[in-house]
Amino acid sequence: MRSTMQNVPLLTSRIIDYAGDVYPGSEVVTWGADGPRRSSFTDVAKDCRRLANALRTLGIDGDQRVGSFMWNNEEHLELYLGVPAAGAVLHTINIRLFPQQMVYVVNHAEDKVIFVDNSLAQPFSALLEHTPTVEHVVVNGPVPDEVKQALAGGGKRQVHDYRQLLDAQPDTFAWPEVDENDGTLMCYTSGTTGHPKGVVYSHRSNLLHATFCAGANGLGLTQSARALAIVPLFHANAWGLAYAAMMAGSSLIMPDRFLQPEPLARMIESEKVTCGGAVPTLMTGLLEYLDGHPETDVSSLDRVIIGGSACPPALMHAFHDRYDVTVLHGWGMTETSPLGTVAIAPVGVEGEEYWNYRHSQGRLALHVEARLVGPDGAVQPWDGEAVGEIEVRGPWVTGSYYRDDDAASAEKFDEGWLRTGDVGSLTADGYLTISDRAKDVIKSGGEWISSIDLENELMAHPGVREASVVGVPDEKWGERPLAIVVPVEGQTPAVEDLRSFLQDRVARWQVPERWAFVTEVPKTSVGKFDKKTLRARYAEGSLSVVQVERTSA
Structure with missing residues (x-):
């Protein structure tokens, strides 16, 4: 028997019309040097139609x-909504990629038109000489004549002003009826080897993903919420926040280029932010600022979802204890749209059990199937103990990479499952705990050491601001952990103090005997610890390493 339901395609254009019609009181606030500027959802919807024209x-x-090539602002949000609704595909370029990678992704995607913020226009112009497919550049905001000339490239490209371009168009547009499986947005992964890989999201995948994000088991968005979009729109599908907020009527606070702790704190205070999404490094900086400026009122802030890399439990507890803010783990990747889990504890659990759930990466979303695959290829049980590589599949999980026939990329897929490269365990009730990245697990004397566990424990020390742990060659044990520590400003924790601190928290044989102290841990383009660079620095001898005798038991 077939259903009697109408077969209406799931298209992102519906979000624009719906948000503009039913949430006229919700707003998009863009932070600027002179303070915030505001537009209602209704005005944003009109601009989306002007953009389509x-x-x-x-x-x-x-x-x-x-x-x-833009920061998080109203204009970038209008592209996020309006370009796919018009039937095209928006390629959000990661502004933190290396120049040669930016050139590669523009050429690989064959971008025809590129929108760029005026503050980024001058450096971006240097790339255009190497991007022959680009015919038009649209600049958001005024730029000097010499920058316009550089963008035009001697007449190779036409240069337009964003506001003038839109103001010349009507605010009505008949959205095309495209296939719900057609592409809407594309992001490139920032892998540490080879070229970035393109992931193309569909209308259907984005709507299903946004529905989960907006719901109670995701970000918990409602019309009364005011969401601070710290996570860049160019990073991993913006974690679904842009679509989810418009769908739920949640006002969006867009920080533009003002991503430092002080302006973020001012946004939370003045705009009464209730929720948001960020990476751990930004939240660490915000916590330090708030601790040093107790007069700042962030009492409106209820929850923040953290992803990109594991959130140290100490950071969760600090926000909970000092500011009554719930910091939630979320897990996923560019290939999973990205949210696959969110660490909301089950109703009724308390005490240590509650925090065990919160410290995990979270419970699997309805449409994300997962399995654990051991080194021998056998599927492992969901018992909270067995460990394996996490493989996932679902309607918002990619099944391939765009225009890619690399043999290494093909190995990312296992009979319809995406191999995530994360190693971890699953509980019987579907909570995921990541032990490490497969490439970052330290194999010492035939046993595995989780670099993430060591990092989290080290960052619980009051004298440690950041810590990254990598495996380095060891003549006797094959690999041993090297701890790279950024001390809290004004403090100089001793190696023996840190080792003693760890000995009460991890198996004694896992305690590192190699230590390096730095002023900053290098980060990747998406804010993760750049462990490839750390290993290279160790190999070339540019890290000053202190080595002590290994703890034997």
């Missing part, structure tokens, strides 16, 4: 790629 005048009449 403008794209037609620039020759975007199908699923061509439109690039963005």
